[in-house]
Amino acid sequence: xxxxxxxxxxxxxxxxxxxxxxxxxxxxxxxxxxxxxxxxxxxxxxxxxxxxxxxxxxxxxxxxxxxxxxxxxxxxxxxxxxxxxxxxxxxxxxxxxxxxxxxxxxxxxxxxxxxxxxxxxxxxxxxxxxxxxxxxxxxxxxxxxxxxxxxxxxxxxxxxxxxxxxxxxxxxxxxxxxxxxxxxxxxxxxxxxxxxxxxxxxxxxxxxxxxxxxxxxxxxxxxxxxxxxxxxxxxxxxxxxxxxxxxxxxxxxxxxxxxxxxxxxxxxxxxxxxxxxxxxxxxxxxxxxxxxxxxxxxxxxxxxx
Numbered sequence: 001x002x003x004x005x006x007x008x009x010x011x012x013x014x015x016x017x018x019x020x021x022x023x024x025x026x027x028x029x030x031x032x033x034x035x036x037x038x039x040x041x042x043x044x045x046x047x048x049x050x051x052x053x054x055x056x057x058x059x060x061x062x063x064x065x066x067x068x069x070x071x072x073x074x075x076x077x078x079x080x081x082x083x084x085x086x087x088x089x090x091x092x093x094x095x096x097x098x099x100x101x102x103x104x105x106x107x108x109x110x111x112x113x114x115x116x117x118x119x120x121x122x123x124x125x126x127x128x129x130x131x132x133x134x135x136x137x138x139x140x141x142x143x144x145x146x147x148x149x150x151x152x153x154x155x156x157x158x159x160x161x162x163x164x165x166x167x168x169x170x171x172x173x174x175x176x177x178x179x180x181x182x183x184x185x186x187x188x189x190x191x192x193x194x195x196x197x198x199x200x201x202x203x204x205x206x207x208x209x210x211x212x213x214x215x216x217x218x219x220x221x222x223x224x225x226x227x228x229x230x231x232x233x234x235x236x237x238x239x240x241x242x243x244x245x246x247x248x249x250x251x252x253x254x255x256x257x258x259x260x261x262x263x264x265x266x267x268x269x270x271x272x273x274x275x276x277x278x279x280x281x282x283x284x285x286x287x288x289x290x291x292x293x294x295x296x297x298x299x300x301x302x303x304x305x
Contacts (some may be wrong), residue, residue, distance in 0.1 A: 052200025057223025083191025100160025
């Protein structure tokens with residue numbers, strides 16, 4: 001009896017540690033991801049060269065992590081599709097950060113829920129709810145505010161904003177990876193690194209990369225910390241964190257990213273983009289909360305067999 005009680009307390013302690021460490025890992029991942037805008041702005045390389053170099057380093061970090069965890073690389077259609085989406089998102093983010101403000105780049109990428117709703121309807125015939133439609137309208141309004149500023153000659157480049165919005169589409173595909181049979185997130189992230197490394201290789205030579213000590217140090221910081229370590233923390237966190245909690249914690253990135261860039265590079269959000277940022281961040285947070293509540297209510301009302 002005593003042994004059984006000891007075992008029960010032990011399992012509860014392990015469970016509590018898992019529940020507490022999961023959100024902490026997600027916070028660490030969000031903090032590291034938020035360094036992206038600042039570091040990309042500070043490294044004087046072509047964005048394709050940055051994408052290539054950071055992906056080579058991050059790929060090695062992921063391989064080491066997967067070996068330690070005993071996680072084998074999976075190769076199938078779903079994994080490769082996810083890898084393409086991951087690689088495209090990474091490359092488009094770096095390019096858009098160079099072309100427009102860091103705030104526009106990350107916040108337009110966070111319009112991904114709009115494209116998840118649209119793609120789920122187009123591919124899987126999942127009819128959007130009124131909440132989904134409302135969220136789509138709100139987030140599109142936020143995106144319009146960014147584009148209105150760039151069209152009237154504001155801080156955001158039109159080409160950069162379009163690139164960032166496309167990254168929102170590919171980021172939506174990343175979140176949809178689990179919909180395909182045989183999906184494996186870590187393997188997809190690894191193949192995403194391979195995709196970025198191969199497509200960006202030509203820019204590593206010539207004028208695309210300036211081999212100074214500060215630039216190389218910045219690249220290692222991006223590859224090891226902002227990209228590689230961030231994905232390791234995210235992989236650990238997603239295993240032990242409820243989806244809603246993970247999604248809300250990830251909203252730290254689009255909030256902190258522009259702040260860090262403003263403090264280091266002096267790039268600030270003003271006027272319409274600032275309003276657009278508020279619409280996107282608040283809109284995504286409220287949508288996640290209401291969606292979770294709706295799913296919980298549906299589960300409680302469902303008949304139990």
